[in-house]
Amino acid sequence: MELWSSLLCLLLICTLIQTLLSVSKSSKSKRLPPGPIPYPIVGNLLELGNKPHKSLAQLAKVHGPVMSLKLGQITTVVISSAPMAREILQIQDLCFSSRTIPESIKAHNHDQFSVAWLPSTTQWRNLRKISNTHIFTTQKLDANQHLRRKKIEELLAHVQKCCEAGHAVDIGKAAFMTTLNLLSNTVFSVDLVNPNSDAAQEFKSIFWGIMEEAGKPNLADFFPVLKKIDPQGIRRKMSYHFGKMFQIFDKFIDERLESRKTSGSVANVDVLDILLNLNQESQEIDMTHIKHLLLDLLVAGTDTSSNTLEWAMAEILCSPETLSRVQAELNQIINVKIQILN
Ligand code: HEM
Known part of the structure; x- marks a missing residue:
């Protein structure tokens, strides 16, 4: 309790000084909306x-x-x-x-290596070039399409099973699981959400940890004077989660390099293969950037896609007219018979 009251006093004093200083500077120069x-x-x-x-x-x-x-x-x-x-x-x-970087993202210096957070510099342009020319091309995505098709079939089977049993489908959970597995198969050729695997369970809890810390309002983001103190421990917890995530990536990378040695061949199937080839053949990307890019892809691609899907479904359910138009369009275009639970 004493620690919190001292912190609050410190915050009040520093903020007061900051406010007085900024008021005494010319407020006329600020033409804010x-x-x-x-x-x-x-x-x-x-x-x-x-x-x-x-x-x-x-x-x-x-x-x-x-x-x-x-x-x-x-x-x-x-x-x-x-x-x-x-x-x-x-x-x-x-x-x-460019934009203000949240304190949580600075854990493990992620902001200094991440394509998602770097300002528009040569380093960012190189990472964009690698993503555009080696990862997100139609040709590359078509080549590993089979890795994702199975996950969609599993999602459809799950929805079908719920329909037959008369159970409601938890769209948020199904969308999150499917999106993360779609991405983890594209990147590593493995399921990262799998109730039968201990490694997958560990990954899921680290992933949730990252989402939770990144989503919390952080006092240090709104009162820069608190950055060093990290009053809610968000940066510290994020450091722990990023560290664990990098350990998992290290394991995937070591296993892949080992299997390449044993088999004597170099595949070019998933994103990890592509990045390791770029590292070994043309030194276009080093291991540190590879790990930060893998983190970006998984984190930037999962919550965004699954939340968009969940919101879209929630909005559609609230609008019967839109719902029947979507059903008619799906029927017409991909010939899917849609069943609605009563
Ligand atoms: C509905 C789904 C998605 C939404 C709404 C979304 C939204 C966004 C937005 C708004 C940004 C710009 C952020 C900023 O600079 O302020 C961004 C960047 C990015 N997204 Fe997504 N995203 C989605 C899906 C994905 C997926 C599936 C992936 C990866 C497989 C991905 C990877 C990235 C990356 C790497 C960046 C950084 C790009 C750069 O700065 O050059 N996103 N996304």
């Missing part, structure tokens, strides 16, 4: 509530599609309309392509 008036110290943080996407939509109705908020000590500009998003992300993309 309109937004709600911030409270001292916490700014507009309390206005976000526990459903920030809804609160932001509500605030945008009052302040417009480009509005500024003060989240703790961080000035944040929120874009809330499609035309404004296009302006920022497509037309003025170079000006806005």
